[in-house]
Amino acid sequence: xxxxxxxxxxxxxxxxxxxxxxxxxxxxxxxxxxxxxxxxxxxxxxxxxxxxxxxxxxxxxxxxxxxxxxxxxxxxxxxxxxxxxxxxxxxxxxxxxxxxxxxxxxxxxxxxxxxxxxxxxxxxxxxxxxxxxxxxxxxxxxxxxxxxxxxxxxxxxxxxxxxxxxxxxxxxxxxxxxxxxxxxxxxxxxxxxxxxxxxxxxxxxxxxxxxxxxxxxxxxx
Numbered sequence: 001x002x003x004x005x006x007x008x009x010x011x012x013x014x015x016x017x018x019x020x021x022x023x024x025x026x027x028x029x030x031x032x033x034x035x036x037x038x039x040x041x042x043x044x045x046x047x048x049x050x051x052x053x054x055x056x057x058x059x060x061x062x063x064x065x066x067x068x069x070x071x072x073x074x075x076x077x078x079x080x081x082x083x084x085x086x087x088x089x090x091x092x093x094x095x096x097x098x099x100x101x102x103x104x105x106x107x108x109x110x111x112x113x114x115x116x117x118x119x120x121x122x123x124x125x126x127x128x129x130x131x132x133x134x135x136x137x138x139x140x141x142x143x144x145x146x147x148x149x150x151x152x153x154x155x156x157x158x159x160x161x162x163x164x165x166x167x168x169x170x171x172x173x174x175x176x177x178x179x180x181x182x183x184x185x186x187x188x189x190x191x192x193x194x195x196x197x198x199x200x201x202x203x204x205x206x207x208x209x210x211x212x213x214x215x216x217x218x219x220x221x
Contacts (some may be wrong), residue, residue: 004104004218005153008097008130009160010117011110012185013206015124016088024056027079032072039063040076053138055113056080080116085124090184092207097129099210103219107133107151109140109158141168157218159209161188163195170198178218182206 011017025037043066044059051058060076067073097106108130110117117136121127127134135150137143156173159180160166166179181199182188184206196202203212213219 002105002151002153003155005151005156006100006104006106007109007147007151007156007158008106009110009162010108010112010121010126012161012187013159013182014090014093014108014126015085015120016090016184018185020083020085020088023083024079028076031075031079032070036063036072039067051138053111053113057113057116081119083120083123085120089124089126090206094125094129096206096210097126100213100219101131105133105151105153106130107135109135109137109147109151111138111140112136141165141172144169144172157213159206161185163188163191163199167195167198170200178216180209180212182209 008014025040028037028040029035040059040063043062044054044056047055047059047062057077057080060073063076064070064073100106106129108121108126110121112120114136118127118134121134133151135143135147137146140147156177157180158166158169158177159182161182161184163181166181169177170179178200179198180201180203181191181196183191183202183204201212201216203209210219214221
């Protein structure tokens with residue numbers, strides 16, 4: 001068992017997912033037809049409501065079915081499967097994960113599907129950066145016992161861009177976890193002040209994490 005484990009969300013925490021979604025919208029409009037991305041995101045939200053998690057690839061299936069099986073939707077999945085995710089990893093992430101790996105165990109704990117999310121993590125280089133310690137759930141805050149069994153540690157540092165999720169984790173793990181809210185992405189911008197205040201540590205960007213942990217006395221310089 002490691003004394004310390006550093007658990008990371010992926011989207012808008014280690015990887016600029018908002019930029020990926022912007023690129024995807026532009027590519028859909030160029031591939032299918034002008035304005036097709038609006039339809040895509042409408043069905044994305046419908047499917048997320050049905051499944052309880054994001055399903056980017058399934059949304060292409062839904063759009064194709066609902067748009068009279070328009071063949072222009074068929075290359076859509078390849079836009080994501082072949083996307084250059086490594087270009088959207090935030091600056092300094094590789095160095096950060098390597099540095100924290102010298103202080104404890106690093107792992108990714110992400111919500112998502114079982115096809116695109118692992119591909120995104122693999123093609124971005126993040127899978128290898130955490131030594132293959134990647135866990136994917138539909139609602140990770142409901143799977144903390146499983147997380148602890150797969151990444152055992154005396155204390156956890158959990159970094160995410162959703163402070164409400166971090167608050168839920170803190171209520172369950174208490175002093176067992178240090179929660180870190182990183183102000184990146186649209187969820188962070190929409191965060192409620194009370195949820196932000198509940199985080200143990202608030203940083204402006206992922207590159208600020210190591211100095212923040214040093215200041216908190218969790219790792220040594």
